[in-house]
Structures are given as structure tokens and as C-alpha cells.
Amino acid sequence: MGVKNVISHVFIIAWKDLMELFRNKMALAMLVLMPMFMMAMAGFIFPSNTSMSKVSIALVNEDEGYGNYSASSIFINVLEGINNSTEMMVLTNASSFDEVRDMIQRGDVEGGIVITRNFTLNLMTGEQGSIIIVTDQSNPQLSIALQTGLKEVFDQMGTWLAQQNVETLSPLVNATNSLAVVKPYHVETKGAIPGTFNYFDFMAPGLMAMTVMMSVMTGLPAAISHEREIGTLDGMMVAPIRRLGIILGKTLAQTVRGLLQGILILILAIVLFGVVIHGSILLIFALLFLGVFSFVGLGVVITSFAKDQETAMMVMMTLMFPMLFLSGVFFPIQQMPWYMQNISKVLPLTYAITALRKVMILGANLSAITLELTVLIGFGTIMILIALPVFRKAMTR
Amino acid sequence: MHIIEANDLTKRFGKLVAVDHVSFSIEEGEIFGLLGPNGAGKTTIIRMLSTLTRPTEGTASVGGYDVVKEDDKVRELIGLVSEKIILYDRLTAKENLRFFGRLYNIQGELLNKKIDELLELVELTKWKNSQVGTFSTGMRQRMNVIRAMLNMPAVLFLDEPTLGLDPQSSVEIREFIRKINRENKVTIILTTHMMIEADMLCDRIGIIDYGKISALDTSTNLKKLVSGADSTILELEIPNLTTDMIHSIRSIKCVSTVSQNNSTRIKVNANGDDAFDTIIDAIRTNKGKIISVKNLEPTLEDVFLHITGHEVRDKADQKIKMNRHHMTKPRVR
Numbered sequence: 099m100g101v102k103n104v105i106s107h108v109f110i111i112a113w114k115d116l117m118e119l120f121r122n123k124m125a126l127a128m129l130v131l132m133p134m135f136m137m138a139m140a141g142f143i144f145p146s147n148t149s150m151s152k153v154s155i156a157l158v159n160e161d162e163g164y165g166n167y168s169a170s171s172i173f174i175n176v177l178e179g180i181n182n183s184t185e186m187m188v189l190t191n192a193s194s195f196d197e198v199r200d201m202i203q204r205g206d207v208e209g210g211i212v213i214t215r216n217f218t219l220n221l222m223t224g225e226q227g228s229i230i231i232v233t234d235q236s237n238p239q240l241s242i243a244l245q246t247g248l249k250e251v252f253d254q255m256g257t258w259l260a261q262q263n264v265e266t267l268s269p270l271v272n273a274t275n276s277l278a279v280v281k282p283y284h285v286e287t288k289g290a291i292p293g294t295f296n297y298f299d300f301m302a303p304g305l306m307a308m309t310v311m312m313s314v315m316t317g318l319p320a321a322i323s324h325e326r327e328i329g330t331l332d333g334m335m336v337a338p339i340r341r342l343g344i345i346l347g348k349t350l351a352q353t354v355r356g357l358l359q360g361i362l363i364l365i366l367a368i369v370l371f372g373v374v375i376h377g378s379i380l381l382i383f384a385l386l387f388l389g390v391f392s393f394v395g396l397g398v399v400i401t402s403f404a405k406d407q408e409t410a411m412m413v414m415m416t417l418m419f420p421m422l423f424l425s426g427v428f429f430p431i432q433q434m435p436w437y438m439q440n441i442s443k444v445l446p447l448t449y450a451i452t453a454l455r456k457v458m459i460l461g462a463n464l465s466a467i468t469l470e471l472t473v474l475i476g477f478g479t480i481m482i483l484i485a486l487p488v489f490r491k492a493m494t495r
Numbered sequence: 496m497h498i499i500e501a502n503d504l505t506k507r508f509g510k511l512v513a514v515d516h517v518s519f520s521i522e523e524g525e526i527f528g529l530l531g532p533n534g535a536g537k538t539t540i541i542r543m544l545s546t547l548t549r550p551t552e553g554t555a556s557v558g559g560y561d562v563v564k565e566d567d568k569v570r571e572l573i574g575l576v577s578e579k580i581i582l583y584d585r586l587t588a589k590e591n592l593r594f595f596g597r598l599y600n601i602q603g604e605l606l607n608k609k610i611d612e613l614l615e616l617v618e619l620t621k622w623k624n625s626q627v628g629t630f631s632t633g634m635r636q637r638m639n640v641i642r643a644m645l646n647m648p649a650v651l652f653l654d655e656p657t658l659g660l661d662p663q664s665s666v667e668i669r670e671f672i673r674k675i676n677r678e679n680k681v682t683i684i685l686t687t688h689m690m691i692e693a694d695m696l697c698d699r700i701g702i703i704d705y706g707k708i709s710a711l712d713t714s715t716n717l718k719k720l721v722s723g724a725d726s727t728i729l730e731l732e733i734p735n736l737t738t739d740m741i742h743s744i745r746s747i748k749c750v751s752t753v754s755q756n757n758s759t760r761i762k763v764n765a766n767g768d769d770a771f772d773t774i775i776d777a778i779r780t781n782k783g784k785i786i787s788v789k790n791l792e793p794t795l796e797d798v799f800l801h802i803t804g805h806e807v808r809d810k811a812d813q814k815i816k817m818n819r820h821h822m823t824k825p826r827v828r
Contacts, residue, residue, distance in 0.1 A: 103600065110597045114583065121585040121626070329579025333642070336545055337598040338570035494549045 104343045111334070111347025115321060116354060129355065133309055133362045137370070140301045140428075151185055153244065156192040156201050156210040156232075161217040169218040169227065176255050177211075186247060195232065202234050209233050209244045257281055299374075302367040303454040304427035306360045306382075307389055311447055313356030314349065314390045315418055318397040319410035321348050327407055331493075341490050345398055345482075353390045360386055376461030382454065385467075388474045389450035395481020402485070402492035426451050449473045496559065498523040498650060498682050499544065503553035506539050513539040515706035516553065521684065523649075526676050528697030529686040530795065536706040537686035538578065541652050544684070545575045557650055571599075574643030576653045580635050581642060584628030588619060588638060591627055592645060599646040613641040617671060633664030640671060644679075651675070653685035657692060669696055690795040700795070704803045714795065721793035721801045727770045728791040729763045733783045736761065740781040747773055752800060759786075764797060 119125055157177075161170035181187050190207060192198050198210035210232035217227040231248050233241040261276040271279055325331040334344050364382075367373040375382070397414075404410035422428070424438065425447035431439055442448045453470035456462035464471075497520035506514040514536040521527045529537045542548040544555055546566040554561060560568040575581075582591050592610045596602075601609060614620045617637040622630065627638060636656065643651060653672065657665040673696065675681050687693050693700050694714050701711040710717060721728075733740070736759055745753045749767040756762060763774055778785060793801075 106600075107598060110594060114586065114594045117590065118583055118585045329577055330581050330583060332547055332575065332577050332579070333581035333595060334598065335547055336570060336573065336575045337595070337646075338567050339598055494547065 104340045104346075107339045107343035108347040108350055111344060112350035112354070115348060115351030119351070119355060129359060130362065133305075133359045134366065136305055136309060137363060137366045140298065140305055152188050153186065153209065153240070154207045155187040155189055155244075156198045156207040157189045158192045158194060158198055158210065158212040160194070160215045161213050162215060162219075164218040164222045167218060167222070169221045170213045172259075173213065173217075173229075173255065176258065177251065180251055180254065186251075195230070198232050202232065208237070208240060209248075211248065298367065298371045299459055300430075300455070301428070302363065302371070302373045303458045304425075304451045305367075306363050306386065307447065307451045307454050308422060308427045309363055310353075310356035310360045310386050311389055311393055311450070312418065313359060314352045314393055315397055316411065316414050317352035317355060318348060318394065319401040319404065319414055320407055321352065322398075322401045323404060323407040323410045335493060341493070342486060345394070345485070345489060349390070349394045349397075353387065356390060357383070357386060373458075375458050377457035377463070381457050381464065385450060385454050385457065385474075388471065388478070389447070389454075392446040392450065392474045392478035392481070395478060395483070395485040398485035398489050399481070402488045421445055421447055424448070446474055446477045497521060499527075499555070499557050499684065501540075501544070501553070501555040504540065504543060504550055504555050505552035506536075506543060506548065507551045512706050514543070514550075517703075517706070517708050518553075519701060519708060519711060521682060523682055524676070524680050525698045526672070526683045526685065526696055528693040528700045529684070529703050530688070530690065530693040530700050530799070531686075531703035532688055535703045537703055538654055540703075541575075541577075541654050541684065541686060545573055545652050546570055547575075571646070572649045574646060574648035574651045576640050576643045576651070576656055578654045578658060580639045582627045582635060582638055585626055587624050587626050588614065588630075589623045591638065592642060595642050596645045601645065609645060613644055617641055633660055633667065636660055636664065636668060637671070640668065644675065644681075647679070648681060650682045650684065653683060655686055655688070657687070657689070665692075672696060690799070694795050702799055702802055704799075709802050710798070717795065717798045718793045721797050726793070726797075726801065727763075727765045727767075727774075728793055728797055729765070729771070729774065730756075730760065730789040730791055731763065731774075731778070732760050732786045732788075733778065734759050734786060735782070735784055737781070737783075740778060740783050743781055744774060744777050747777055749773060762791070764800060 119129075157174070159170050159174065161168060163170070178189070181189065190201075192201060192207075192210065195210075195212050198207070198212065201207045202210065212230040212232060214228050214230065217229070221227045229252065231245060233244055235241060257277070257280055260280040264271050264276050264279050322331065325334075335341075364375075368375070396417075400413050400417075401410055404413055424434075424442045425431075425445045426442065427447075431442045431448065434442065449470040453462075453467040453474075456467055456470075460466075499521040501520070502518050503516045504514055504518070505512070505516050517536075517540060529540060531537055539548060543550050544557060544562060546562050546569050549563060554563075556562065557569045558572045560572070562569050581595075583594070586594065589610060592613065593606060596606045596609065611620070614623055617640070619634060619637060619641075622634065627635060630638065640653070640656065656672065657668050660668065669692065672683060672685070676683050685692075685696065697714065699711065699713050700717060701708045702717070703709070710720065712720075736755075741753055741755065741761065744750055744761075744763060747765070749770045750763060750765045752764045754762045765771075765774060767773075775785070775788075
């Protein structure tokens with residue numbers, strides 16, 4: 099029984115699995131919807147610089163002014179001016195700090211701004227005016243975003259006020275150079291590649307790798323143990339074909355399924371989210387294939403040990419969740435504590451994603467990802483070598 | 496040379512001994528039946544012979560090849576119809592057969608011809624391009640049998656081939672089994688818990704209970720085991736039958752079993768010369784009116800009872816209940 103036979107059996111089995119998939123309308127719909135949901139989630143819920151919009155904020159003005167002059171009114175005017183153009187907040191008036199607190203507790207507003215009693219007085223007498231930002235600690239993500247957002251607004255406003263003050267103080271200063279007096283320099287961030295970079299550029303490679311890998315990781319055990327349960331696996335096991343052919347055939351079908359989803363993600367990323375691919379598409383697919391290859395052995399081992407489909411799925415899910423978070427799909431690995439980073443370094447998905455990111459975002463070529471390629475091929479080969487005897491033994495229990 | 500040989504074949508699952516040092520040999524061209532209740536170890540024997548399960552102890556060979564060491568050679572010789580139907584619902588009849596045919600490296604026109612021939616044989620040509628999921632249970636089982644025939648096996652294993660089928664489909668399958676045995680010279684090993692099936696089809700029958708083969712012979716010789724041992728099987732019709740009457744018959748020393756067929760009819764198995772008189776006396780003493788007495792020929796059921804000491808129905812009934820949901824009419828999707 100030659101290699102040629104094994105290869106032909108691989109294709110026959112893969113064809114059969116794909117036929118079954120394409121005739122299952124529900125599964126087909128899910129196949130298309132899943133990447134769309136993932137994209138929508140990743141693209142829209144994660145915070146980016148313009149992500150905060152129309153957050154309801156309570157505004158309290160306790161300031162009593164100084165004579166006819168009220169700095170707080172100017173402040174509110176500026177705030178509303180900025181807000182009208184950014185639509186960051188929906189402002190509601192409130193009477194006191196306590197009321198703001200109650201409103202946050204009731205969920206009417208998500209934060210508050212309190213201009214303190216002697217705001218104008220302090221400004222006029224040469225002291226610092228103070229403004230309190232009230233945040234909702236039960237929602238830390240929003241609270242941080244709110245703080246950052248508002249600080250930026252106040253910063254702009256402070257600069258603007260300072261500019262005005264400087265302009266009135268000295269006739270030497272005019273509208274053009276007042277900014278240079280108050281803020282002598284400004285900081286600009288520039289990436290290694292041209293163009294703007296958003297969170298989605300970071301997410302897309304990870305999402306692709308994740309989807310393809312998830313397809314295979316859940317699909318392979320499900321496909322094998324499902325056939326074992328309904329008894330059709332015996333039909334293949336009783337035929338004079340290599341067990342490797344069965345494993346690879348099933349894997350090929352799952353890989354095609356995963357790649358279809360991966361391509362869908364890529365298309366959505368480019369069309370909907372303006373992701374630009376800087377590297378070679380061919381290299382991207384090669385990497386996805388290798389990523390799958392590195393997982394096959396693990397999937398087969400789990401299938402062999404799990405008695406039924408349900409157990410196999412549960413084991414897979416338990417392994418997959420930590421892996422998703424640890425391999426840098428959603429958050430950069432560098433943000434994690436050192437011991438977690440060490441765990442990440444053992445996971446093949448990490449290497450698949452790192453390499454994919456390098457190629458997609460930075461336009462890296464083959465030589466830049468040699469380490470990742472070596473790890474993926476090595477891990478995959480070792481796992482398949484372990485998996486084959488385990489599978490053979492488990493199937494003839 | 497025997498086409499199948501098993502020596503001390505044993506399979507343990509943890510502490511449970513599913514098959515316990517079973518030895519037998521099967522002649523080429525024979526229809527061999529393994530008869531026994533559910534859980535007796537029939538399926539495990541089939542799975543070991545068809546290389547799907549590794550024996551814990553003992554050896555077996557098919558066509559002279561060892562089922563463990565030369566499993567690939569064995570696989571080329573055999574076809575398997577297992578209890579679960581090995582077909583993919585979402586593929587058409589033809590696609591299913593093409594898939595399995597190509598696993599045996601049968602290709603192109605040869606495969607198409609083979610498929611058409613087999614479909615014709617079980618009168619499914621009309622449904623060639625319909626998905627198997629839409630087939631009735633009987634149609635599926637016919638498909639399942641021809642699927643196992645694709646590689647022209649020398650040995651065909653049939654695990655409960657008529658389980659859950661209606662009487663008509665069962666008859667069709669049995670006729671088909673006999674036909675392929677006669678025309679294609681295929682050696683057939685079938686398991687069943689149905690006495691009639693074993694009686695009708697098999698050249699020789701192995702009675703299996705608790706993992707052991709307790710008797711192995713032709714149906715006629717097996718029945719002689721019962722009738723030769725001065726046993727009596729009576730069917731009595733008593734209109735005023737009472738439970739007390741049954742109890743008192745049961746308590747007679749020479750009576751082995753009493754089974755009630757309906758409200759007036761009982762069947763009594765007994766041993767010994769004076770069994771007939773003793774039973775009639777017991778009924779008379781209980782003021783029973785006997786309308787008719789029939790002296791029955793022993794059936795395989797009686798043989799099973801005689802050999803194992805219990806009825807095969809005890810366990811088999813559960814299986815029938817479990818499989819009742821298979822007995823649905825043709826489904827339309």
C-alpha cells in the first residue's frame with residue numbers, strides 16, 4: 099500500500115466530509131455567520147480612540163461666579179462646543195455631587211462632571227480651579243475611557259484658556275504664537291508602516307488564525323467521534339486503508355472549512371474595516387495551513403481518549419479558551435506578567451499568530467519568520483507522531 | 496483449511512469478560528450463525544474477527560491471515576454489516592457506494608458497473624440519486640448489505656442484519672443473504688437473537704451465552720439434543736386456566752418451564768418418561784378442563800432453554816424495545 103494510495107484515500111475521505119457539510123444547510127449558514135459575528139465583535143466592541151460615543155454624563159455646576167463673570171459658563175460653552183463636534187457625550191444637568199452619585203447608581207448616567215463652588219473665584223484670585231470627574235467603578239473599562247476622554251477635553255480647554263490669558267497679559271503674544279508659549283512642543287506617534295493603525299489591524303491576523311484553528315480543533319474531534327458514535331467509522335476502519343489516511347482526510351476537510359472562514363474574515367476585514375495587507379497572501383495561507391498542521395496531532399490524541407463526542411468537545415473547549423487568551427489573539431502577549439508570557443511561549447497558536455501578524459501588518463518575508471515556522475513544523479510533526487499509535491490503539495479497544 | 500478459525504478467543508473490558516475462551520472453525524461457503532441474547536458477546540466476536548477490536552487473549556484467522564498481525568490482508572477479504580448502519584445520510588445511494596468502493600481502490604467504470612449491479616440486485620436502482628437519509632429502514636438495510644459487498648468479500652459478517660426491520664423487509668434481507676451465499680460463494684457469519692432467523696438461514700449454529708459457545712451444530716442436530724433427551728414439549732388449551740394451576744404445574748419436579756401464551760393456552764417443557772401423565776394429573780387435580788393437547792417438535796428456543804437453562808427472550812426483549820424508534824416508515828425530508 100503505497101503513499102499514492104494514502105493520498106488518494108485522504109482526498110476521498112475529505113471529499114465525503116465536505117459533501118456532507120455542504121448539504122447541511124444549517125451548518126453552512128453557521129459557517130458563514132460565525133466569522134461575521136466574530137468580526138463584528140472584534141471590530142465594534144473593543145475600545146479604540148474614537149470608540150466612546152454618546153455616553154450620558156451628568157453635569158453639575160456649583161460655581162457661583164465672581165461678580166458678573168462666570169468662568170464655569172465659558173467652560174461649559176467650550177465643553178459643549180467640543181462635544182457637538184465629537185458627539186462623545188450626552189449631557190444632563192444635575193444639582194449636586196450626591197445627585198450624580200444617585201444617578202450613576204440608578205444607571206441613568208455613566209459618569210459625571212462637577213464644577214466646584216469656588217471655581218471662578220479661585221481662577222480670579224490666582225488659584226487653581228478644580229473640576230471633579232465622577233466615574234462608575236463598577237464599569238472599569240468605561241471609567242478609564244471616560245477619564246482619558248475627559249482629561250483630553252479639559253487639557254484642550256486648559257490650553258485654550260491659557261492661550262487667552264497669555265494673549266491678554268502681553269501684547270507681544272498673538273493668536274498664532276500663543277500656543278507655542280503655553281505648550282512648547284507636541285508629541286506625535288508614527289508606525290513602522292505608513293498609514294493609520296487601528297485595533298482591528300492588530301485583531302485581524304489573530305482572528306483568522308483563531309477561526310481556522312478553532313475549526314480544526316473542534317471540528318476534528320467532533321467529526322471523528324460523531325462517526326464513531328453513529329457507527330460509520332467502522333466502515334472506514336474495516337477497509338484496507340492506512341489509519342493515517344483517515345486522520346489526514348478528516349483533517350483536510352476541517353482545514354478547508356477553516357480556511358473558507360479565514361478567507362471570509364480576510365475579505366470582511368479588508369472591505370468593512372479597511373485592513374491593509376502588507377505581506378504576501380500566499381505566505382498567509384501557508385501559515386494558516388501550518389497552524390492547522392501543528393494542531394492536528396493534539397486533536398487526534400484528545401479524540402482518542404474521549405469516549406464520545408460530548409466529552410471530546412468539552413475537553414477541546416477547556417483547552418481552547420485559555421489558549422485563545424494566552425496566545426495573543428485579543429491582547430498583546432507583552433502586556434502579560436512574565437510567568438504568563440512563558441506559558442504563551444509554549445503554545446503553538448502564539449507562534450502562528452505572531453508570524454501571521456508580522457506578515458500581514460509589517461509585510462515580513464519568509465526569512466523574518468523562520469523561528470515561528472520551525473516551531474510550528476516541529477510541534478506538529480511531534481504531535482502527529484504521538485497521535486498515530488494512540489489513535490490506532492484507541493480505535494481497536 | 497477452514498476459512499475462519501478462532502482459538503481461545505477472549506475479550507475483556509476491564510473486569511467484564513465479554514468473550515470467554517471461544518474456539519470454533521468455519522468452513523468456506525458456509526452460513527454460520529451466532530445465536531444468543533443481547534450482551535452474550537456475539538458482536539464482540541464479530542468485531543475481533545473483522546479486525547475492529549483486538550483480542551485480549553487467543554488468536555483468530557480469516558483466510559489464513561492473523562486478525563492482529565495481518566489485519567490489512569484480512570480487511571481485503573471481508574465485508575462488514577454491523578448493527579449500526581454504515582451509510583452517510585446526506586450522500587446519495589450512488590455517492591455512498593462510490594465512497595466505500597474507492598476506499599477499496601475500485602475505480603472508474605468498474606466501480607460504476609459494480610454499483611449498478613448491486614443496486615439492481617436489491618431493487619434500489621430507482622433511488623440511485625436520492626439521499627440515503629430519505630430512505631426507509633428496510634431500504635437502508637438493503638443498501639447497508641450491498642455496501643459490504645462492494646469489494647466482493649470472501650467472508651461477510653452480518654451483525655443482527657434484520658434488527659428493527661418489519662417482517663417483509665426481514666424476509667427480503669434473508670433471501671438476499673441466501674442468494675449471495677449461493678451465487679457468489681460468500682462465507683457468511685451472522686449474529687442474531689432471533690431463533691427463526693438462525694433456523695431458516697444457518698448451516699450451523701453456535702449457541703452463545705455469557706461469552707461462551709455452549710453448543711455448536713446444525714439446527715437438526717441441536718434439536719435432537721432436546722428430543723433425544725426424553726423431553727416433552729406440550730401445548731395445552733385450558734379454558735378455566737388459573738394462576739394456581741400454573742403454579743402447581745411449575746412445582747412438578749420434572750417440569751423445567753411453563754410459559755403462558757394467552758389466557759387459555761400454556762406451553763410446558765418437561766423431562767422424563769412419566770412427564771405427560773404427571774402434568775395431566777396436576778391439571779385434573781386443580782379441576783382444569785383440557786380441550787386440546789399438542790405434542791410439539793422442539794424449536795431452537797427449546798434448545799437454547801435446554802442448554803443454557805434460561806429463555807433467550809429474557810434479555811432480547813429489551814433490545815427490541817430499544818430499537819423500536821428505528822421502525823419508522825419512510826421519512827421524507
